Amino acid sequence: DTEVTQTPKHLVMGMTNKKSLKCEQHMGHRAMYWYKQKAKKPPELMFVYSYEKLSINESVPSRFSPECPNSSLLNLHLHALQPEDSALYLCASSHEAGGQETQYFGPGTRLLVL
Amino acid sequence: DQQVKQNSPSLSVQEGRISILNCDYTNSMFDYFLWYKKYPAEGPTFLISISSIKDKNEDGRFTVFLNKSAKHLSLHIVPSQPGDSAVYFCAAKGTSYGKLTFGQGTILTVHP
Numbered sequence: 281d282t283e284v285t286q287t288p289k290h291l292v293m294g295m296t297n298k299k300s301l302k303c304e305q306h307m308g309h310r311a312m313y314w315y316k317q318k319a320k321k322p323p324e325l326m327f328v329y330s331y332e333k334l335s336i337n338e339s340v341p342s343r344f345s346p347e348c349p350n351s352s353l354l355n356l357h358l359h360a361l362q363p364e365d366s367a368l369y370l371c372a373s374s375h376e377a378g379g380q381e382t383q384y385f386g387p388g389t390r391l392l393v394l
Numbered sequence: 395d396q397q398v399k400q401n402s403p404s405l406s407v408q409e410g411r412i413s414i415l416n417c418d419y420t421n422s423m424f425d426y427f428l429w430y431k432k433y434p435a436e437g438p439t440f441l442i443s444i445s446s447i448k449d450k451n452e453d454g455r456f457t458v459f460l461n462k463s464a465k466h467l468s469l470h471i472v473p474s475q476p477g478d479s480a481v482y483f484c485a486a487k488g489t490s491y492g493k494l495t496f497g498q499g500t501i502l503t504v505h506p
Binding site: 322388 | 425426428430435436437439442443457468483487489491492493494496497498499
């Protein structure tokens with residue numbers, strides 16, 4: 281089983297709202313990732329969590345706040361977003377962050393910021 | 395600076411024929427390469443990978459070839475099927491780093 285689940289599938293929010301994206305995996309993976317994908321572009325890494333600790337932040341604005349409550353869950357808290365933050369937000373996981381490990385992606389959350 | 399490049403934005407192939415998708419990279423620290431297939435509004439689905447210590451990996455209809463000296467890899471799909479129509483992303487990572495670097499993607503269309 282290589283399933284990563286994400287909720288919600290779609291989210292519409294105003295620029296003053298606070299919302300959260302959720303990601304879950306039960307494969308025993310110890311690395312989890314957030315990527316952002318704009319239309320007709322490749323996914324771009326935002327954050328990497330390794331053993332529940334933030335190991336990489338790709339200079340993401342502070343209006344995006346990641347959280348890893350336990351080894352199976354990853355959240356992305358959103359606050360005061362801009363319309364240009366509208367995108368597909370993808371969660372992924374792998375056994376480890378380093379090494380020759382395959383990352384498995386969830387279906388994504390389609391976010392629209394009005 | 396694009397470290398992973400897929401120079402063909404699109405490829406059209408007849409059903410039953412071979413599809414060849416190409417990818418070039420510039421970072422010599424990359425040692426693990428992956429191909430993902432993606433439908434619109436869905437997450438990328440892992441297809442096949444190859445380690446830098448190999449030059450070929452095969453899984454059913456999918457074969458990936460790696461030419462380290464040329465910093466080039468390719469994905470062969472044979473025979474191609476209409477259900478293979480999707481965007482294909484090449485991705486690369488270094489051993490000590492969790493980041494996947496993706497190419498721009500190639501839209502594959504397989505005609506019946």
